[in-house]
Amino acid sequence: MRPIVLTITALLLSATAWSPAFAQNGYYYPYSHRQATGVNGRVSALTRPAIVHAIQPVRVSLPTEGRITFYAGSPDNAQVQSTPAQPGMVPGHVYRLRISDMPEFPGVELYPTIELLDRLHPPQGLAQEFPIPIEIxxxxxxxxxxDQMVTKVIYLEQPDLANPIQQVGGVLTEDVRPTANLLQVADMKGRPMAILRIGGRIPDRHSATDEFYSRSPLFWNRGP
Structure with a gap:
């Protein structure tokens, strides 16, 4: 199975109001990428409580070089890593990152979020060899x-539904129509794993109680 990414930009959705999604058989579908950040993760944790006890490696990479800052409650409690970085994250949680020091974008800092929905099931002892890939x-x-929002859903493809496309490096990416529910499309093709949202929002540097920074648990593999 290979990881696939569905992408869409929020500018195209600006005139589209969110409404509950229904599958083709008429049953209510509780997930939508248009829901507030964190809602889909909480629903995943409620419906599959075992996932919140897992630590899932997530590999975050930038176009070439740069730094990725992972927050844990405040700007003073952060881990700064060079790209690519691979922390362990807990499904059901939202993580705030800062990307910076990119040679293609001098002086630019952006603060994307990763909402982790599920976990992989690698062979025993090989979890670090099977991270969820998040490529920015x-x-x-x-x-x-x-000032547009990019939303990406990363899902694990079902082998029997795989497109006959030879994948050469990286993660296969598909663009979908603006009115589509990315999570529902991903669910029909495989298993949704994570949502990446990247836009122009920045933290309020004058607020001592800014909720911008996530408090989600992070784990780092320090090696043997």
Whole structure:
């Protein structure tokens, strides 16, 4: 199975109000990428409580070089890593990042979020070899700098539904129509794993109680 990414930009959705999604068989579908950040993760944790006891490696990468800052409650409680970075995250949680020091974008800082929905099931002892890949591309950064929101859903493809496309490096990416529910599309093709949202929002530096920074638990593999 290979990881696939569905992408859409929020600018195209600006005139589209969110309403509950229904599958083709008429049953209510509780997930939507248009829900407030964190809602889908909480629903996943409630419906599959075992996932909140897992630590899932997530590999975050930038176009070439740069730094990725992972927050844990405040700007003073953060881990700064060079790209690519691979922390352990807990499904059901939302994580706030800062990306910076990118040679393609001098002086630019952006603060994306990762909402983790599920976990992988690798062979025993090989979890670090099977991270969920989150690639932030140059095009997506350019879109965010135009004050648009990019939303990506990463899902694990079902082998029997796989497209006959030879994958050469990286993660296969598909663009979908603006009116689509990314999570529902991903669910029909495989298993939704994570949502990446990247836009132009920045923290309020004058607020001592800014809720901008996530308090979600992070784990780092320090090696043997």
């Amino acid at each position: 591309t140059e095009e997506e950064i350019e879109i965010a700098l135009r």
